[in-house]
């Protein structure tokens with residue numbers, strides 16, 4: 001459990017190897033209603049410490065709110081109510097300059113590796129064991145390349161940080177730097193499980209099933225499938241009411257019948273219960 005007090009991680013209420021080490025590289029306060037987005041990055045640095053030092057260096061003109069090391073160690077560089085400089089020229093959902101809307105998390109990782117006769121190496125000449133290498137093309141295009149794997153400890157901490165942030169700020173989106181600056185940026189890259197983290201953080205936790213009964217007394221839900229048909233009656237053969245609902249659409253639940261839920265999204269209709277989550 002990670003707790004946030006006064007826009008900083010509370011070291012006394014968090015079981016983390018944590019430190020607060022402020023970077024001068026930030027601007028003023030977020031506007032009301034933001035931050036609403038989490039942006040994932042890899043550091044591309046030699047070590048965790050060298051990356052943290054760089055992000056604190058005024059010459060870098062770059063920072064992030066958090067840096068997560070490979071052993072799960074965490075440093076916070078900028079308070080969560082202030083704008084850090086991690087996204088650069090970026091666009092998402094019709095907005096540009098994502099620094100103004102987002103919390104940036106840098107995750108210690110060497111990024112793209114180069115192959116030599118005896119194995120894979122980082123830009124800084126450090127050899128990476130084969131079991132720490134992910135071979136994959138980038139989702140934005142290009143050939144298959146070698147990427148350093150993220151560590152399980154690091155990923156568990158990233159997930160906990162995202163959960164703490166979503167509990168404290170109006171977060172409704174989680175993206176990679178490579179989503180908001182495609183072509184220019186490759187991080188966090190194909191070794192990072194961005195889709196599963198995104199759905200876990202935005203659309204419900206793993207233990208959701210256990211809490212389903214509890215939540216059915218609540219009457220709001222959210223679409224988890226990419227597209228979900230809204231039908232006139234609770235049957236796969238029933239005609240649709242309108243174009244499919246998009247992932248993230250929120251609705252009122254009017255009625256539950258077996259595998260079907262009757263919802264109100266201004267229009268009324270039935271959706272498959274498998275593709276929604278309840279929310280508080």
Ligand SMILES: [Zn+2]
Pocket residue numbers: 040041042086177185187
């Ligand atoms: Zn980045």
